[in-house]
Amino acid sequence: MLHVDNVSFRYPNRPWLFRNLSLTIDKGEIVGMYGKSGIGKSTLAKIIAGYIKPLQGEIRICNNKLTGEKIYPVQLIWQHAELVINPSWQMKKILAESPYLSEEMLSCLGIQSSWLSKYPHELSGGELQRFNIARALGTDAPFYIADEITSMFDAISQAQIWHSLLQEVEQQQKGMLVISHNQKLLEKICHRIVHFSDLAMADRD
Amino acid sequence: MMTRTKTVLLEVKDFSMTLKQSGRTLNIIRSLDLTVHKQEMVAIIGASGAGKSILADAIIGLLPRNAVIEGKMEFLGQPLTDKLQANLRGREIILIPQMTNALNPLITVGKQVGWTVGRVNKKKRLKEIFQQVGLAETVMAQYPHELSGGMMQKVFLAIALASQAQLIIADEPTKGLDKEAVNAALGHLRQLADAGRGIVLITHDIQAAVKFADTIVVYYGGKTIEVTEAANFSGNGDKLKHPYTRALWNALPENGFIPDNPMV
Numbered sequence: 001m002l003h004v005d006n007v008s009f010r011y012p013n014r015p016w017l018f019r020n021l022s023l024t025i026d027k028g029e030i031v032g033m034y035g036k037s038g039i040g041k042s043t044l045a046k047i048i049a050g051y052i053k054p055l056q057g058e059i060r061i062c063n064n065k066l067t068g069e070k071i072y073p074v075q076l077i078w079q080h081a082e083l084v085i086n087p088s089w090q091m092k093k094i095l096a097e098s099p100y101l102s103e104e105m106l107s108c109l110g111i112q113s114s115w116l117s118k119y120p121h122e123l124s125g126g127e128l129q130r131f132n133i134a135r136a137l138g139t140d141a142p143f144y145i146a147d148e149i150t151s152m153f154d155a156i157s158q159a160q161i162w163h164s165l166l167q168e169v170e171q172q173q174k175g176m177l178v179i180s181h182n183q184k185l186l187e188k189i190c191h192r193i194v195h196f197s198d199l200a201m202a203d204r205d
Numbered sequence: 206m207m208t209r210t211k212t213v214l215l216e217v218k219d220f221s222m223t224l225k226q227s228g229r230t231l232n233i234i235r236s237l238d239l240t241v242h243k244q245e246m247v248a249i250i251g252a253s254g255a256g257k258s259i260l261a262d263a264i265i266g267l268l269p270r271n272a273v274i275e276g277k278m279e280f281l282g283q284p285l286t287d288k289l290q291a292n293l294r295g296r297e298i299i300l301i302p303q304m305t306n307a308l309n310p311l312i313t314v315g316k317q318v319g320w321t322v323g324r325v326n327k328k329k330r331l332k333e334i335f336q337q338v339g340l341a342e343t344v345m346a347q348y349p350h351e352l353s354g355g356m357m358q359k360v361f362l363a364i365a366l367a368s369q370a371q372l373i374i375a376d377e378p379t380k381g382l383d384k385e386a387v388n389a390a391l392g393h394l395r396q397l398a399d400a401g402r403g404i405v406l407i408t409h410d411i412q413a414a415v416k417f418a419d420t421i422v423v424y425y426g427g428k429t430i431e432v433t434e435a436a437n438f439s440g441n442g443d444k445l446k447h448p449y450t451r452a453l454w455n456a457l458p459e460n461g462f463i464p465d466n467p468m469v
Contacts, residue, residue: 036383037355079354126253151380154252154409155456159464181383188458
């Protein structure tokens with residue numbers, strides 16, 4: 001079980017983004033989250049995935065506080081693939097960072113072998129995002145956060161990506177937080193849906 | 206809808222593009238068509254990699270140097286030559302880009318939107334536009350990296366609203382916005398269309414396209430496969446002609462979430 005426990009955060013010289021925010025995600029559970037643009041969803045995602053330290057509160061898995069793991073047990077699949085992929089690396093080098101990536105997973109995600117020798121700028125946004133997802137899944141972490149990961153896909157690719165992602169997640173009993181503005185999508189794929197504002201004490205002064 | 210009698214703003218016919226790359230020739234786009242009238246909003250939907258964003262770059266003349274293009278491309282009846290594109294770009298034709306790294310990272314967003322606002326009443330206009338798109342005034346002093354994805358989209362929308370361009374090409378302008386913000390953003394673009402501009406909306410949000418656009422154009426693999434009235438996207442898609450268009454419609458989470466692509 002992943003515990004987000006009374007987490008608070010503000011950027012320097014800005015009001016609190018959220019205070020005492022709590023959320024739990026069970027193994028094998030897919031939790032949907034929605035909320036207004038700019039409310040702090042992606043910041044929360046970065047905190048849970050260990051990219052930002054919360055000012056108060058902590059992230060735990062079972063009863064262990066998370067510190068300095070080699071592969072962080074909560075992997076974030078980022079919203080903007082083009083900003084988190086090294087532009088000067090070939091795609092196969094980017095994938096080499098994930099030790100547990102299988103051929104099967106790549107084909108499941110619709111990654112063509114001819115793409116592996118390309119550089120990021122030679123791929124479309126949707127193609128890049130498939131690599132982004134593969135790279136995260138290939139770490140074999142127990143928990144994932146998908147932050148608006150299919151809004152750049154056409155409807156068919158979106159359905160395909162989710163069907164294959166859900167298959168992986170369900171088979172291996174991973175936990176996942178899905179952040180999206182597409183409520184129809186959340187209703188379709190999640191066990192439970194939460195509204196960001198209901199998780200925290202709102203405090204905007 | 207009643208667009209046939211209106212002035213044709215943009216006409217693209219049988220547009221193709223090949224890329225010459227380290228000795229190889231890649232045929233990226235085979236045959237794309239796009240007609241936009243004044244007062245019309247045309248939505249382009251289709252698979253990732255179908256050539257939607259490339260077409261947008263071609264219209265404003267920002268293709269890479271190794272691109273070879275063919276086909277007809279006219280703005281108000283004038284062939285879009287390099288010279289004409291350079292004159293129109295940012296003035297008569299404006300592109301709201303998809304990639305969030307299109308803003309200058311070292312300059313505040315207020316200043317960047319300000320470049321598009323005329324000199325007259327600049328401060329006041331800026332304030333109005335920020336309010337219109339739902340950005341707080343304090344955002345003007347912020348730098349691009351301090352904004353969320355959704356806020357960034359609103360900044361691009363602000364640039365479009367500030368411009369006097371006759372043709373606005375918006376490449377995924379609502380990606381990352383919540384539902385209310387999507388409706389507001391597309392509502393603004395719709396108003397601009399109703400006031401006589403032409404809008405091209407490149408999107409994957411089929412529901413939004415159906416709600417706001419007049420015409421929907423579907424691309425696949427660098428080809429135009431269907432041009433249809435937005436209203437034809439309804440029920441189980443019986444009024445849509447092409448199997449791929451129907452498959453897109455039926456892949457929506459609310460319409461069955463069917464992951465089948467009839468083209469492969």
